[in-house]
Amino acid sequence: MACGLGAVILLFVLLKYDIGQREFEDDTLAGELAGLQERERQLNEKTKVVDQRSREEEKLRRELSDEILKFTKKLAAIDRNLSSQKHKNQALKKAIETTPIKKPADVVQDPSLGEEDYVLGLKVEGARIAILIDHSASMTDVKLVDIISRKTRSDAIKKKGPKWVRTKKIVRWLLARLPDQAAVAVIVFNDQVRTLGPAQWVGGKDAKALEKIFSDLETLVPVGPTNLQEGLEHLNKLNPRSTDLYLITDGLPTMGNSNYGGLVSFFKCSSLMGKSANISGECRKELFRKTLKDSGPGSGVTANIILLPIEGDPEAAPEYWRWSATTGGLLIAPAEGWP
Known part of the structure; x- marks a missing residue:
């Protein structure tokens, strides 16, 4: 239990x-x-x-x-x-x-001119362009012996002088490059002076007027002394005044309009007193300076110099350069093949 x-x-x-x-x-x-x-x-x-x-x-x-x-x-x-x-x-x-x-048709037609638009910086510009052309006896040749020889020959032979033929080409070159709105006056001088063309000033694109200038140029014969003062005084009478000057020459002047008798600097320059047919290089230099002083175009005109070659005038280049430089212009001594 x-x-x-x-x-x-x-x-x-x-x-x-x-x-x-x-x-x-x-x-x-x-x-x-x-x-x-x-x-x-x-x-x-x-x-x-x-x-x-x-x-x-x-x-x-x-x-x-x-x-x-x-x-x-x-x-x-x-x-x-x-x-x-x-x-x-x-x-x-x-x-x-x-x-x-x-291409637009050129007012001045000349196939020989080619397309060159400049020579050492030279430009054709300005509102009123004056072209001053020396057509004295020396404008036929470069060598003095050839110049003297051609002096005794016919006008036709003088007009065929290579320097004169070249001068006419230069004029054509300048006129072919005028600005559209420019006016131009072409003046020629030796011991006398005249304006080429139908009027004092003509339009740069007025074909008929330019053609008249060319035809007048063809009638000229390069003879006589070089009185630059005559050309400048005529230039100064243009109305309105020119703004730009293109001078075609080959040397310093050999004649002037001023009274040189009382000037000491011209005491030995018998040619300027009418006592000699020859003029020395030193007298030509003094004559050039006196010419510019008495008859130069003054301020406001740009002077461009086309200096063609000649024997026996070494002072021409520095004197013309000094003048052109003070006006803001150019001096050119173009190459043989131009234009």
């Missing part, structure tokens, strides 16, 4: 322990389950975030792909346009190269 009671008590104790143990384990498992569920919830949230980002990135990828496709199409169109434009440019270039250029 006692043994049976003990067994029952032992069984009861064991059963009570087992129940307590199970309750403890259930609580532990419930806690772990709750933790797992919380982790699952967090993972689900992260998964949602990742999915959302994936969808956004996919959308962005598609948009970028669409933009790339658009730009690719635009580039292809640009390439086609460039290729087409290149062909058009080549065709246009070929057309330009093969199209004859029609």
Whole structure:
């Protein structure tokens, strides 16, 4: 009886322990389950975030792909346009190269002048341009012996002198390059002076007037002394006054209009007193300086000198250079082949 009671008590104790143990384990498992569920919830949230980002990135990828496709199409169109434009440019270039250029008719026609537009910086410019031409006897040749020989020959032979032929070409060269709005006066001098053409001033693009100047020039014979003062005094009478002067000559003057008798500097210049047919280089220099002092064109006139060659007048270049430089003009001694 006692043994049976003990067994029952032992069984009861064991059963009570087992129940307590199970309750403890259930609580532990419930806690772990709750933790797992919380982790699952967090993972689900992260998964949602990742999915959302994936969808956004996919959308962005598609948009970028669409933009790339658009730009690719635009580039292809640009390439086609460039290729087409290149062909058009080549065709246009070929057309330009093969199209004859029609130049406006020059008022002064002279094939021998070529296309030279400058000589050592010389430009034909100004509102009122005066061209002063020396047509004395020395304007026929360079060497004194040839000048002297030609003096005794016919007018036709004098007019064929190489320096005079060149002078006429220079006049044509200057007139061919007159500015469109310029007026021009052409004056010739030796011991006398005259204006060429139909009027004192003519338009730079007046073909008929320029042709009259050329025809008048062709009638001239280079003879007599060089009276630069005569030419300058005539120049000063132009109305309105000239703005630019182009003088074509070959040396210093040999004659003047002033009274030199009472001047000490001309005491030895017997030719200027009518006592000699010859004039020295020193007297010519003094005569030139006196001429400019008494009859120079004054301020406001730019003097450009085209000095042709001659023997025996070494002072001409420095004297003419000094004059042109003070006016802002040029002195040129052109090369033999010009114009």
